[in-house]
Amino acid sequence: MIKFHEDFCQREIKYLHHGTTIQPYISFVGEDVQSISSCYVRVNQRFWCFEDPLIALEVCFNTFFVFNCNYPKECYDSWLIVQQLLFQLHTPHDKSTSITKSVSGQF
Template sequence: MVESYWEVTTKERLNDLASKNMTISNYFTKYKAINLSGGIYLLLMDFKIMYPDYGDKFNENWPLIKSKLISIAKKKGLINEIDESNEEQTDLAALTSLPFSMSTSNVTSTKKATKKTQWRPSKREVLEGFITQVASPAEVAVEITRKRDKLMEMDLQMQPFVIAVVSPNKSITARYIVINNITYEMPTITKAVEACLKAIFVLNAEYPKESRHVWQFVQTVLFELKTKYDKSFTAVNTLISDLGIKT
């Protein structure tokens, strides 16, 4: 029933998203179905309509890119002990190596640039803007609040991001996407990253500023998706070259 309603309202909703007056918060208020636990799958339906040629690109490209990322990360000493037989553990290792395989850049808030509003995130902070890791489910809500408060202090809005519950032995026990204060649980870490980028595109959201180059890599390399709004990052181009990838 919800899916049928979503299909019927496609034209109206996409027009709303194209409007400059429609914020993500207002969109979630107007279309309450996406506030439900399965709401992320409604956004994925929209991505399939908006970008029909890119729905499966991530899954097609991930195995090869994952192998290359792990190889480079091992050479750089970024990956220590991982269980090679645990697919999701190696997925997480490859994904979380990205922030440490690229240089960072300054982040400026929407206010007039001053010393106070300039922030050069550490690679650990870049990782948190891409995939935040906590040790227990009880820490998820606390971490979301901490992140929101930190960004508010710098006059930055919290954009969609991924959060994973990772045990001391590196096993992932839960994975979530956080959008507009709604937490969606996902089946795997790769599904979480894939769905998060798709949701960002559908909602006309922005990449988290501290990790925008990492998300740009995911978009360019794994989705093979280019737009007129893309920002060129030297760090991304360098990593693409190091990986021997043609884009």
């Protein structure tokens, strides 16, 4: 848990340095991707723990809409794909990129 807190503090400093805020995100805890023991969704300096990664994904995704947050630049494409392909939501604010067009074209 100490490492988890250190990672959070480093991320917060990085975002403050760039003049932005940390948007909702998921942290997975486990030895590797095959053995995830818990997931944490961070929103407004609070962490919620989930055992099921899919529920954590859904909760994190929903927080973007509930709090009217923008997807972070470093994972904008990933969240837009989740939004459009998994949740079948399209908004006037969506900005398709070559990556999202390519992935969407495969489905």
